[in-house]
Amino acid sequence: MTFIAKPKLRHPELQRNKHGFTRRDYEGAVSTLCAGCGHDSISAAIIQACYELELPPHRVAKLSGIGCSSKTPTYFLGNAHGFNSVHGRMPSVLTGANLANRDLIYLGVSGDGDSASIGLGQFAHILRRGVNMVYIVENNGVYGLTKGQFSATADRGSKSKRGVENHSASIDLVMLAIELGATYVARGFSGDKSQLVPLIKGAISHRGAAFIDCISPCIAFNNHSGSTKGFDYVREHNEAVNFLDVMTPRDEITADYAPGSVQEIKQHDGTVLRLRKISEDYDVHDRVAAMHYLQKSKAAGDIVTGVLHVDPESPDLHDTLGTVSAPLNSLGKKELCPGKSAIDKFNAARR
Amino acid sequence: MPERKINNFVIKFANVNGSGSASANKLFARSILRMGVPVSARNIFPSNIQGLPTWYEVRVSEKGHLGSRGGVDIMVAMNAQSWNQDQLDIESGGYLIYDSSRPVPASKFRTDITVIGIPITDICNREFKDPRQRQLFRNMVYLGALSSLLAIDIAEVERLIQEQFSSKEALVSPNVQALHFGMDYAAEHFDCPIGFRVKRSSSVGSKIFIDGNSAAALGCVYGGATVAAWYPITPSSSLAESYEKFCKTYRHDHDTGRNSFASIQAEDELASIGMVIGASWNGARAFTCTSGPGISLMQEFIGLAYFAEIPAVIFDVQRGGPSTGMPTRTQQSDILSCAYASHGDTKQILLIPSDPKECFDFGYQAFDFAEKFQTPVFVMSDLDIGMNDHLTDPLEWNDEITYDRGKILSKESLDELAQFGRYLDVDGDGVPYRTLPGTHPSKGAFFTRGTSRDRYAKYSESGVDYQDNMQRLQRKFEQLRTQLPAAIIEEGKTKASIGVIYYGSTEPAMKEALQYLEEDGVSLDSMRIRAFPFGDEVSEFIDSYDRVFLVEQNRDAQMKSLLVSECNVDPNRITSILHYNGSPITARFIRSEITQSLDALKPSRKRKSISQKS
Numbered sequence: 001m002t003f004i005a006k007p008k009l010r011h012p013e014l015q016r017n018k019h020g021f022t023r024r025d026y027e028g029a030v031s032t033l034c035a036g037c038g039h040d041s042i043s044a045a046i047i048q049a050c051y052e053l054e055l056p057p058h059r060v061a062k063l064s065g066i067g068c069s070s071k072t073p074t075y076f077l078g079n080a081h082g083f084n085s086v087h088g089r090m091p092s093v094l095t096g097a098n099l100a101n102r103d104l105i106y107l108g109v110s111g112d113g114d115s116a117s118i119g120l121g122q123f124a125h126i127l128r129r130g131v132n133m134v135y136i137v138e139n140n141g142v143y144g145l146t147k148g149q150f151s152a153t154a155d156r157g158s159k160s161k162r163g164v165e166n167h168s169a170s171i172d173l174v175m176l177a178i179e180l181g182a183t184y185v186a187r188g189f190s191g192d193k194s195q196l197v198p199l200i201k202g203a204i205s206h207r208g209a210a211f212i213d214c215i216s217p218c219i220a221f222n223n224h225s226g227s228t229k230g231f232d233y234v235r236e237h238n239e240a241v242n243f244l245d246v247m248t249p250r251d252e253i254t255a256d257y258a259p260g261s262v263q264e265i266k267q268h269d270g271t272v273l274r275l276r277k278i279s280e281d282y283d284v285h286d287r288v289a290a291m292h293y294l295q296k297s298k299a300a301g302d303i304v305t306g307v308l309h310v311d312p313e314s315p316d317l318h319d320t321l322g323t324v325s326a327p328l329n330s331l332g333k334k335e336l337c338p339g340k341s342a343i344d345k346f347n348a349a350r351r
Numbered sequence: 352m353p354e355r356k357i358n359n360f361v362i363k364f365a366n367v368n369g370s371g372s373a374s375a376n377k378l379f380a381r382s383i384l385r386m387g388v389p390v391s392a393r394n395i396f397p398s399n400i401q402g403l404p405t406w407y408e409v410r411v412s413e414k415g416h417l418g419s420r421g422g423v424d425i426m427v428a429m430n431a432q433s434w435n436q437d438q439l440d441i442e443s444g445g446y447l448i449y450d451s452s453r454p455v456p457a458s459k460f461r462t463d464i465t466v467i468g469i470p471i472t473d474i475c476n477r478e479f480k481d482p483r484q485r486q487l488f489r490n491m492v493y494l495g496a497l498s499s500l501l502a503i504d505i506a507e508v509e510r511l512i513q514e515q516f517s518s519k520e521a522l523v524s525p526n527v528q529a530l531h532f533g534m535d536y537a538a539e540h541f542d543c544p545i546g547f548r549v550k551r552s553s554s555v556g557s558k559i560f561i562d563g564n565s566a567a568a569l570g571c572v573y574g575g576a577t578v579a580a581w582y583p584i585t586p587s588s589s590l591a592e593s594y595e596k597f598c599k600t601y602r603h604d605h606d607t608g609r610n611s612f613a614s615i616q617a618e619d620e621l622a623s624i625g626m627v628i629g630a631s632w633n634g635a636r637a638f639t640c641t642s643g644p645g646i647s648l649m650q651e652f653i654g655l656a657y658f659a660e661i662p663a664v665i666f667d668v669q670r671g672g673p674s675t676g677m678p679t680r681t682q683q684s685d686i687l688s689c690a691y692a693s694h695g696d697t698k699q700i701l702l703i704p705s706d707p708k709e710c711f712d713f714g715y716q717a718f719d720f721a722e723k724f725q726t727p728v729f730v731m732s733d734l735d736i737g738m739n740d741h742l743t744d745p746l747e748w749n750d751e752i753t754y755d756r757g758k759i760l761s762k763e764s765l766d767e768l769a770q771f772g773r774y775l776d777v778d779g780d781g782v783p784y785r786t787l788p789g790t791h792p793s794k795g796a797f798f799t800r801g802t803s804r805d806r807y808a809k810y811s812e813s814g815v816d817y818q819d820n821m822q823r824l825q826r827k828f829e830q831l832r833t834q835l836p837a838a839i840i841e842e843g844k845t846k847a848s849i850g851v852i853y854y855g856s857t858e859p860a861m862k863e864a865l866q867y868l869e870e871d872g873v874s875l876d877s878m879r880i881r882a883f884p885f886g887d888e889v890s891e892f893i894d895s896y897d898r899v900f901l902v903e904q905n906r907d908a909q910m911k912s913l914l915v916s917e918c919n920v921d922p923n924r925i926t927s928i929l930h931y932n933g934s935p936i937t938a939r940f941i942r943s944e945i946t947q948s949l950d951a952l953k954p955s956r957k958r959k960s961i962s963q964k965s
Binding site for chain 2 (some may be wrong): 056057058059061073074078079081082084085086089091092093094095097098100101103104121122124125129318323324325329333336337338339342343346347350351
């Protein structure tokens with residue numbers, strides 16, 4: 001239960017980062033999800049990524065919608081504010097929060113029901129606005145809390161636990177995100193932490209709308225034969241196109257890869273995304289080619305993972321709006337109120 | 352010359368939507384104001400961009416009666432589509448002014464009115480080459496003709512044209528030319544001025560001419576709102592657009608090119624309120640503006656803001672409902688859907704302005720109430736106040752006013768605090784302390800949620816925790832009774848046994864009706880409700896009279912329902928007067944309804960006749 005506090009006991013020699021935090025300081029309450037749930041692995045990956053990036057935990061704001069995935073922000077970054085909003089509407093709440101204070105790191109956590117069904121509209125619009133954030137969908141193709149109904153990301157032809165076949169086409173959130181203008185798009189698998197942690201780190205260091213679709217098997221309702229979101233199926237069909245190393249500005253750059261096999265992308269904050277290519281002909285900069293590749297792989301039944309698209313230079317929502325560099329929530333009457341003299345002029349012009 | 356026709360008439364312009372008449376019509380109204388004579392102006396417009404009939408009605412009233420009067424003394428009939436009905440609307444003895452470029456058979460005219468034909472199209476075709484100018488300047492030609500016919504000082508009109516086109520100097524002279532063509536034609540062909548006329552006066556004083564949406568938007572700027580999220584919907588869109596316009600003046604740093612505001616046209620009303628809640632949760636002052644359909648869409652989020660205690664300011668510029676209803680007509684029909692917005696047990700703050708001045712005042716005050724009480728606040732304007740220009744008291748701002756941000760804990764106060772509980776009632780007023788994200792490395796973080804929780808914001812399904820929280824929310828709401836704008840009570844000239852309650856845009860019509868009723872020998876005390884929850888003065892007022900009328904602009908007597916359920920009032924003591932055809936309520940209507948109702952009570956008394964004079 002979420003009100004069970006984790007014991008504060010910790011190994012005295014746990015490593016500390018530059019803020020003096022150990023990995024434990026990035027944890028939250030004990031998870032109440034099913035034992036073995038893929039979502040818990042994602043929470044662990046988020047904790048690891050934030051620890052490795054040495055983020056001050058309280059400078060992160062965690063926002064979510066409704067569903068199993070949306071419960072998870074309680075289970076990481078206990079010293080960060082969290083907001084469990086309403087079903088499918090996390091994106092608008094996150095957008096508003098981001099407008100109020102551009103200096104925090106915004107982490108939106110959602111599920112496939114939350115983002116692909118009830119919240120598809122808000123999913124689309126937050127990406128096209130270029131809100132600076134990390135948006136993770138913990139994608140299991142099924143409604144867990146309401147006991148096993150298909151979600152809109154369930155593949156056509158896949159079977160539910162009770163053997164019912166899904167006849168509707170699936171929504172591919174990665175394709176949509178690239179189409180809608182997300183500037184960092186990746187897909188991971190909760191069963192592959194070594195791949196997922198750098199994907200999250202890359203997304204956090206990206207300025208702009210970063211989206212990660214993370215396949216996260218539901219061990220209670222969607223991990224059987226006939227499912228295309230179960231551990232076995234995803235492992236068999238996982239086609240990683242690259243492997244990411246995230247090099248922060250203080251990391252020593254060592255490069256001894258064969259030419260052409262590594263692509264380096266400098267992000268706005270100085271972080272370098274070093275992509276070791278697995279698929280020779282996959283170029284994360286080429287949006288159109290990426291979409292073509294993804295379509296082809298999908299038709300072949302493969303699940304493409306890795307960094308799928310990056311545009312490190314596009315403006316975020318605050319750039320577009322031309323807002324001041326100070327967070328709007330830090331401005332007071334002095335900066336905001338035109339005062340009496342202005343109102344006298346205003347009145348005079350309306351006589 | 353009968354005195355009653357001087358500075359006392361209603362003129363209506365029947366135009367085609369999209370023909371550029373709006374600015375000329377506004378010039379007409381403002382030129383009379385510049386002569387010191389009060390006017391009110393109302394747009395009656397269709398849900399359409401081009402082609403359908405639209406009207407602009409100006410009431411000229413030396414006495415300052417600025418509600419809609421009903422009836423028309425002078426009709427400027429510029430639209431063939433509505434010609435027949437427009438002519439029928441003229442009161443006997445009135446005037447019809449029309450474009451006589453195409454001959455109209457005499458049989459087409461009423462005989463009990465005066466018909467004035469001006470060959471407007473002919474004049475424009477003769478004088479202007481450009482087809483768009485020929486079309487646009489028709490409006491200036493009739494404006495010029497009216498100056499002669501009604502004795503409007505042409506110099507005032509010219510000055511206004513100069514002010515309006517100060518940045519586009521080239522437009523001044525053709526506009527003034529067109530004005531003079533009309534003026535000269537009327538002066539040569541008719542005995543000017545006609546019966547109705549304008550005479551310079553000093554009754555306007557320091558009042559200003561402004562629409563409620565602009566005033567509310569300026570209130571948001573003064574109130575320190577930095578985030579606006581909205582979805583276009585009539586009649587509220589101009590509030591958001593005005594906010595952006597004012598911010599470009601007052602919140603734009605010309606040196607850096609940066610803005611200290613963010614306005615987002617959202618994808619729908621759900622996203623609008625979601626952004627407002629997100630921004631407010633994170634410590635910015637944020638608002639949305641919408642109308643009935645948007646309020647329906649926002650219900651779930653409003654419940655979250657109520658329950659999770661997040662400030663939010665919502666302007667509801669009401670229009671005719673239900674459903675799409677009458678999107679371009681006025682009503683007061685969202686009272687209940689806002690007062691009890693969302694599922695479960697909820698109660699919301701309503702502020703009910705009656706004119707643009709109060710839209711400004713309540714506009715900036717709403718942010719204080721929302722933050723102080725950590726809850727949504729509705730500003731219940733309507734189309735009549737919001738989209739029409741009204742003569743209103745000048746907007747006032749005192750530089751001593753400070754923003755009341757409510758109970759927000761800083762890093763320093765968190766350091767001193769032994770234990771933080773987001774929903775702990777520390778001060779016994781039901782209002783807990785909140786923290787903003789990013790404030791403190793190790794204290795004050797909590798999880799905001801719409802689920803039940805304990806006083807420390809920890810998820811809880813315990814009935815005890817749930818009830819504890821709901822009762823605290825009720826305590827918080829109860830104390831609002833003394834903190835919101837109180838009802839305004841005015842006594843009649845003689846001791847009255849009858850009271851009348853009204854609210855919002857009904858005010859000008861109500862005040863005028865009270866004066867007529869006084870003249871009829873019926874003295875009433877009146878009360879204008881300005882906020883919900885109601886202060887004690889509201890139920891005390893109802894208790895002090897044998898009989899109470901309640902005037903509303905909706906079908907279902909929504910304010911009466913609210914009074915009956917919240918003040919434990921006997922519903923039989925309240926007689927509803929309901930106006931809901933979409934046009935603004937008039938003094939004539941109120942007077943006649945109250946008179947009829949009182950007469951029905953006294954069958955022995957001979958019924959008093961009501962004269963139509965105003």
